[in-house]
Amino acid sequence: MKILIVAPSWIGDMVAAQPLFMRLARYHPDAVIDVFAPPWVAAVLAAMPEINGRVIENRFAHGQLNLRGRWRIARELHAARYDACYVLPNSLKSALIPFFAGIPQRVGFTGESRYGLINVRHTLNTEITPLQVERYAILAEAPAAPFPRPLPDPKLVWDAGLCHSTLQSLGLNDDPKPVVFCPGAEFGPAKRWPSRHFAALASTLGAQGIPVWLLGSGKDAPVGEEIAQLSQGAALNLCGKTNLAQAVNLLGLARHVVTNDSGLMHVAAALGTPLTALFGSSSPGYTPPLSPRASVISLGLPCSPCFKRECPLGHLDCLEKITPERVLETLGLPAR
Numbered sequence: 573m574k575i576l577i578v579a580p581s582w583i584g585d586m587v588a589a590q591p592l593f594m595r596l597a598r599y600h601p602d603a604v605i606d607v608f609a610p611p612w613v614a615a616v617l618a619a620m621p622e623i624n625g626r627v628i629e630n631r632f633a634h635g636q637l638n639l640r641g642r643w644r645i646a647r648e649l650h651a652a653r654y655d656a657c658y659v660l661p662n663s664l665k666s667a668l669i670p671f672f673a674g675i676p677q678r679v680g681f682t683g684e685s686r687y688g689l690i691n692v693r694h695t696l697n698t699e700i701t702p703l704q705v706e707r708y709a710i711l712a713e714a715p716a717a718p719f720p721r722p723l724p725d726p727k728l729v730w731d732a733g734l735c736h737s738t739l740q741s742l743g744l745n746d747d748p749k750p751v752v753f754c755p756g757a758e759f760g761p762a763k764r765w766p767s768r769h770f771a772a773l774a775s776t777l778g779a780q781g782i783p784v785w786l787l788g789s790g791k792d793a794p795v796g797e798e799i800a801q802l803s804q805g806a807a808l809n810l811c812g813k814t815n816l817a818q819a820v821n822l823l824g825l826a827r828h829v830v831t832n833d834s835g836l837m838h839v840a841a842a843l844g845t846p847l848t849a850l851f852g853s854s855s856p857g858y859t860p861p862l863s864p865r866a867s868v869i870s871l872g873l874p875c876s877p878c879f880k881r882e883c884p885l886g887h888l889d890c891l892e893k894i895t896p897e898r899v900l901e902t903l904g905l906p907a908r
Contacts, residue, residue: 573600574625576649576657576675578666579609579617581634582758583816583835584859586613587842588705589660590726593622595712596658606652608669615817616839619728637665646672658711659690679711704859725862726842730824731817738818742810746825750783751903753807754831754840755799756792760881762853763833765891767795771802773830773896778806780905782827785810787819787836828903833859841866848902852891853878867902869894 575596580586586609596605606625607617617623628649632638642665650673657670662683670678671689679692687693694715701707701719705726710719739745755770757763774784784803786796790812800809814822823829823840829847831837833854840847841861849861851870855877860868870876876890883890 573603573656574652574654575600575603575605576652576654576670577605577607577609578657578659578661578670579607579613579630580660581610581613581630583613583616584838585660585704586616587726587728587835587838588859588862589708590620590622590728590842591705591723592658592660592708592712593620594724595709597622597624599712606654608649612816615815615820616728618817619730619820619842621729632665639668642668643672645669649673649675660708660711664689681707681711702857705862726838727844728820728824728839728842730821730843732821734817735821735825738814738821742813744785744808748782749825749827750785751777752823752826752829752840753784753786753799754788754829754834754836755786755795756788756811756836757832757834758789758791759854762878762880762883762888762891763851764795765832765850765852765894766888767798768802769891769894769896769899770799770830771807773899774799774803774807776896776900777903777905778803782905784808785822785826787811787814787822830899830903837861848899850891850894850899852876852888853880853883855879869898869902 604625605623608628608630610630614627617627646669654675656677657675659667659680662681664684664686667686667689677692678690680690681696682693701710709723753770777784784807786807786809788811793812796809796811800807820839823845824843826845829840829845831849833851837849841863846865848867856868856870871890873890
């Protein structure tokens with residue numbers, strides 16, 4: 573059997589899709605599973621043992637229709653003779669390529685009126701599947717069939733060899749093991765713990781001889797530099813200096829990760845690294861870090877979760893009032 577996955581574009585969503593892949597691999601043990609995905613999530617897929625086929629690059633920009641381009645890729649995929657395709661995004665355009673490719677079974681939610689494009693249609697029931705990870709995994713079942721539980725947590729595998737070469741290229745070592753901060757959040761500032769709080773925590777850890785490394789994309793480099801300066805060098809800004817594969821492996825070796833609700837939060841959780849996740853405008857009831865080694869701090873204020881990119885009230889109390897001292901307690905280290 574040959575299976576194609578049309579993958580989501582966000583790192584966290586990609587991690588949340590892994591339990592679906594686990595179920596597909598269990599239900600179809602001889603299947604080859606390929607993934608049509610943006611290049612920036614390929615490193616996450618490489619850490620998933622269930623993906624035993626190829627990653628086909630999705631280079632369409634967000635919101636781009638480009639019917640001619642989608643038709644051309646569909647013709648190439650037609651030659652691969654896939655038996656089934658699981659379309660994870662709910663957009664109409666994400667369902668076009670498998671339809672054009674003539675894949676017999678096209679599985680997904682009805683989404684944006686995708687009647688005909690999706691021919692094995694699921695209807696979203698938020699009471700049955702309140703978590704995003706469950707909404708992906710239920711696609712492995714027949715529509716309206718009971719959803720079997722328990723659902724396994726995502727589980728990524730990191731590469732110790734690549735980690736060693738990454739440390740060498742950055743001039744670092746892992747003795748003592750670092751605490752890693754992930755200060756970015758692609759969605760917007762309402763998901764970002766304040767820089768001065770990160771810096772205060774870094775200063776406390778630095779005084780105890782514990783190195784602090786900041787990981788994130790190039791977009792996170794300015795906030796990483798701000799934290800490094802506010803902490804007077806206690807935090808090392810690596811934002812934008814690693815690719816995603818390198819970041820995955822550095823998260824795997826960390827003694828603890830302190831992170832906003834972000835893609836790297838989900839990566840760290842799936843690696844089994846102890847972590848503290850800070851939730852502001854978003855909800856741990858929908859996209860929590862799925863790991864028994866994760867601590868979640870969410871103040872549960874009346875105004876949150878608001879799911880806004882910026883605080884509509886202008887105060888960001890949901891994150892401002894999470895103190896560095898409270899986060900330090902979750903690390904199991906004494907305050908000084």
